[in-house]
Every structure is written in structure tokens, then in C-alpha cells.
Amino acid sequence: MGALDGLNVIDLSRLLPGPFCTALLADHGANVLMVEAPWFRNDSVLGEVPMVRRNKRHIALDLRKDKGKEIFFQLAGRADVVVDGFRPGVVERLGVGYDAVRSINPRIIYCSLTGYGQTGPLANRAGHDLNYMAATGLLDLIRDRGGNPIKPFFQMADLAGSLYAALGILLAVVARERTGEGQYVDAAMTDGLLSLLAIPISFTASGFRFPGRVDNNSRESFPCYRIYETRDRRHLSVGPLEPHLWESLCRKLGCPEYGPLQFDETARDEISARLEELFRSQDLEYWTSLLSEADDCVAPVLKLEEVPHYEHFHAREMIHITEKGVPAPGIAPKLSGTPGSYRIPAYEFGEHTVEVLTEIGYSSDEIARLREEMTIWHP
Numbered sequence: 138m139g140a141l142d143g144l145n146v147i148d149l150s151r152l153l154p155g156p157f158c159t160a161l162l163a164d165h166g167a168n169v170l171m172v173e174a175p176w177f178r179n180d181s182v183l184g185e186v187p188m189v190r191r192n193k194r195h196i197a198l199d200l201r202k203d204k205g206k207e208i209f210f211q212l213a214g215r216a217d218v219v220v221d222g223f224r225p226g227v228v229e230r231l232g233v234g235y236d237a238v239r240s241i242n243p244r245i246i247y248c249s250l251t252g253y254g255q256t257g258p259l260a261n262r263a264g265h266d267l268n269y270m271a272a273t274g275l276l277d278l279i280r281d282r283g284g285n286p287i288k289p290f291f292q293m294a295d296l297a298g299s300l301y302a303a304l305g306i307l308l309a310v311v312a313r314e315r316t317g318e319g320q321y322v323d324a325a326m327t328d329g330l331l332s333l334l335a336i337p338i339s340f341t342a343s344g345f346r347f348p349g350r351v352d353n354n355s356r357e358s359f360p361c362y363r364i365y366e367t368r369d370r371r372h373l374s375v376g377p378l379e380p381h382l383w384e385s386l387c388r389k390l391g392c393p394e395y396g397p398l399q400f401d402e403t404a405r406d407e408i409s410a411r412l413e414e415l416f417r418s419q420d421l422e423y424w425t426s427l428l429s430e431a432d433d434c435v436a437p438v439l440k441l442e443e444v445p446h447y448e449h450f451h452a453r454e455m456i457h458i459t460e461k462g463v464p465a466p467g468i469a470p471k472l473s474g475t476p477g478s479y480r481i482p483a484y485e486f487g488e489h490t491v492e493v494l495t496e497i498g499y500s501s502d503e504i505a506r507l508r509e510e511m512t513i514w515h516p
Contacts, residue, residue: 139166
């Protein structure tokens with residue numbers, strides 16, 4: 138039994154943030170129904186991401202048509218949560234926004250997940266993850282040696298927004314248990330990412346200059362919090378910020394004299410140069426083996442293709458091999474009493490359209506007519 142068993146969720150979003158959000162709910166028992174327009178079947182951005190498709194059902198439904206909206210409202214009347222990932226105003230123009238759903242289901246929790254939120258000067262501005270990282274100051278923290286911002290290769294703002302959207306939904310579910318009333322959740326990717334940047338923003342306001350602001354791995358960084366290259370051109374992350382851990386590492390590396398000089402500005406270049414030379418003298422495997430039992434905040438920089446084979450993640454059941462043999466992240470977090478589970482394989486586009494319509498009373502003839510009219514689509 139999952140923690141969210143019985144929670145019925147409709148996800149209208151098509152791009153990754155919304156489906157990531159509802160994937161967290163689905164893994165823990167929520168009945169998530171993905172709704173996409175029929176014409177997206179040859180252009181789905183989620184096809185290569187099995188994690189966001191598992192434990193869900195999918196229908197292809199045209200919300201622009203009256204019969205499509207009729208089906209949607211039948212589903213929404215039975216739902217606990219609706220998630221949309223459109224820009225502000227789109228669901229209202231379609232006639233399926235919060236007020237419309239609330240009029241038939243006062244207990245509904247309606248979450249809109251957008252880039253800049255529903256209010257503010259940027260609310261209607263188009264954007265993607267790179268823009269959100271720029272606007273929140275994240276890219277100011279990640280620069281190359283020339284001082285130029287570096288573009289990360291994964292969606293940091295999208296994922297931050299997804300997490301906060303899921304949190305907002307669960308908070309609203311808890312509140313509904315007390316009040317009996319649903320509510321609207323305005324979740325923004327920029328809001329989520331900005332919240333995660335609380336420490337650097339506060340430190341900067343206090344006059345602190347981040348060592349990694351220009352080149353994350355330059356000698357402006359303290360040697361106790363850096364990434365070092367090894368002989369085989371691999372890399373090792375070294376991060377013992379606590380003095381006793383730094384001193385322990387220095388002893389293991391044969392340079393105990395550096396222990397008391399952890400944050401000594403005058404010794405920083407000397408220590409950095411010595412550790413650079415030291416780590417380049419052996420391969421990554423040597424250092425990983427040598428320091429495997431050490432409690433010194435050291436970890437290898439794994440290649441993405443190595444992660445699915447990492448022993449620790451297998452022990453944590455955080456690597457799930459799909460039916461097609463593709464590795465995907467496992468279920469997090471781990472609950473002792475109501476753990477998440479794999480119940481439904483990753484869906485195919487429109488796979489459950491007939492099943493869902495049959496459940497709400499449509500006959501096979503009606504379903505056939507709806508498909509002819511392209512109000513729905515199924516394989």
C-alpha cells in the first residue's frame with residue numbers, strides 16, 4: 138500500500154516539469170492519468186524518459202472540442218488533483234481552468250506549474266530552463282576560467298519547480314483533510330530554484346565572495362573543496378569542510394602539515410599545487426580504493442554510464458531496469474510503512490484511452506465515433 142493510494146491525479150502538462158512532479162506522486166501510489174492532445178502522438182517529449190511514464194495511465198484527448206471537455210469534466214469530477222503546465226491563461230481559454238473545475242468539484246486541488254508563476258511582470262514571458270537559471274542567479278555561480286557563465290546539461294530549474302509543485306500539492310492535500318476544501322497551487326520553476334539558492338544569496342548579501350564564482354575548480358577555491366584530476370584523466374571530488382575530516386585526509390595523503398592550514402589564504406596555492414600533483418600521480422581506481430574506508434568526504438566523479446552499475450545505488454534499490462532493459466532512477470524517498478512501488482509499466486501514447494473511457498461509461502460504439510472525430514486517439 139502506497140502513501141498516496143486513492144489519490145486521483147490528472148496531469149495536463151506535456152513538457153517535463155509537470156510529469157516529473159506527478160511521477161513522484163505516482164511512485165507512491167497516486168492514480169495519475171496523463172492527458173495529451175491526439176496530435177502529439179508523433180511528437181511526445183516524454184518517450185525517452187521511462188521514469189516519468191511509469192505507474193501512470195495515458196489518454197489522448199482534444200480539450201478544444203466540446204466532447205473532449207465533456208470527458209475531461211467527467212474525469213475531473215472524480216479527481217483530487219489537476220496539474221497543468223501551460224502558460225498563464227491557456228487553461229482558462231480552453232475552459233478547463235481552476236474555477237471551471239472547482240465549480241463541479243469544490244475539493245479539487247489545482248496546481249499550475251509555470252516558468253515565472255501566475256503573477257509578476259514576467260508571468261506571461263516565454264522561457265525554458267536556461268532562462269530560469271539565468272534569472273535566478275544560478276548561472277552567476279557556474280563560470281569558466283574566462284568568467285563566462287556555463288550552461289549545465291540538465292534541467293535544474295525544471296526539477297526544482299517539479300519538487301516544489303509536488304510539495305505544494307501534498308501540503309494542499311493535508312490542508313484539505315482539516316478543512317474539507319481544495320485550493321489553487323501556483324508553482325513556478327523560478328520560485329523553486331530561487332528557494333534552493335537561499336545560502337548563496339544570503340552569503341552574497343553579507344559580502345561573501347564565493348571561491349567558485351570564476352571557474353568552479355580554479356585555485357581560488359579552497360583545496361579542501363575541489364575537484365582534482367587523476368592520472369587517467371578522471372576526477373575525484375574532495376570536500377572535507379570540517380577541520381577534523383580535512384586533517385584526517387591530510388594524514389592519509391601523507392601531508393599532515395597541511396591539516397591546520399585548511400583555510401589559510403597564504404598557504405592555499407601551495408596546498409592546491411601539492412594535491413594536484415599528488416592526485417595526478419595515480420589513477421582514479423587507486424584513490425577510490427585507498428580512500429574507500431575513509432570518512433573524509435571523498436567521492437569519484439562517475440560518468441553517467443557508470444551510475445547504473447554503482448554498488449551503492451543498487452543496494453538502495455535506486456536503479457530500476459525497465460521492461461525494455463533501459464535503466465531508470467528508482468523510487469525516492471524510502472518510506473518504511475508505505476513504500477513506493479512499480480505497478481504499471483511506462484505507458485505508450487494513448488495506451489489507456491479505451492480503458493479509461495470504458496470506466497466512465499462510454500460504449501465501444503461511442504469510443505469509435507470519438508476516435509473518428511479525433512476527439513480521442515488510441516493505438
